[in-house]
Ligand code: HEC
């Protein structure tokens with residue numbers, strides 16, 4: 001077929017329109033400017049600081065405890081105090097990715113989680129593996145990979161295991177922005193300082209954990225939010241989870257840190273039930289986590305579906 005001038009013109013026009021659309025879609029996923037209306041929102045700064053412009057209210061029986069008692073833990077800078085420099089833009093983008101990973105880093109996520117589901121209050125909460133305590137300690141040796149890893153590589157591993165997804169490349173917008181966000185949160189902390197509140201609570205085991213008791217504690221302390229079958233609860237008026245799942249296809253995979261019973265117990269002790277931390281004893285937290293551990297979840301991507309059933313758990 002011979003192309004007329006008009007055909008050629010239409011082809012070029014079509015190509016240009018496609019390119020423009022592609023750019024628009026890409027910009028939509030990453031732009032720091034669209035902080036706002038399409039972000040997930042929940043009430044109560046204390047309980048879920050990740051949610052700005054609250055549109056929903058958490059169950060009213062939730063007691064809100066101030067997590068950061070003054071003087072006890074490091075207090076990271078406030079997002080409102082950022083100016084409009086390029087650095088500040090990058091920080092805001094990183095924060096968006098962190099608290100709404102489902103939207104801002106969708107293509108790298110393979111489950112229903114956001115980073116801030118486990119790193120509570122936008123990665124600020126002490127004893128919920130806060131970013132400000134982590135950043136100054138990298139590069140760091142890690143048994144899981146048997147080498148010294150950078151902060152960026154640590155983030156990649158979160159995407160692979162906790163988010164059951166694909167690791168963004170080291171030079172991706174996602175890794176760069178998340179790193180900038182963490183660096184900003186740690187403003188003022190000297191490199192290499194081990195901060196109080198890093199990681200989760202310490203767990204002292206006095207008894208062998210019991211999955212039987214775990215199921216009972218789960219019903220009493222957790223099921224109201226996370227659902228009877230650990231499936232979580234979705235929002236009714238928009239996509240995403242109001243209460244994240246603890247098992248099933250939308251949860252973290254078997255290679256994740258949370259899949260280690262002791263790590264899970266350390267998290268639960270200091271953070272759950274939400275708004276009432278430190279209500280479970282160490283043994284109760286371990287029991288509940290054995291119950292969680294025994295449920296179905298996505299397999300460890302390093303081992304494949306078959307080996308995941310038989311191989312021991314590793315650190316996430
Ligand atoms: C299912 C829960 C969960 C989710 C979701 C999750 N993480 Fe984590 N993260 C953990 C656990 C558990 C650890 C290990 C903490 C420990 O061992 O003290 C961890 C560790 C980290 C660390 C290192 C902390 C330190 O003190 O060295 C960083 C940084 C981090 N996560 C970032 C992220 C980012 C970014 C995302 C989202 C892309 C994310 N995490 C999603 C559970 C989670």
Ligand code: HEC
Nearest residue numbers: 048116117118221222225243244245246268272273274288
């Ligand atoms: C009042 C509601 C509520 C109760 C009760 C509650 N949780 Fe949660 N839980 C949440 C919310 C909300 C998050 C996510 C926090 C965020 O995004 O800010 C969460 C996060 C988690 C996470 C990390 C994210 C994930 O999905 O893996 C675990 C593990 C967890 N809860 C376990 C428990 C356990 C165990 C109990 C019972 C001891 C419990 N929770 C009780 C609301 C609750």
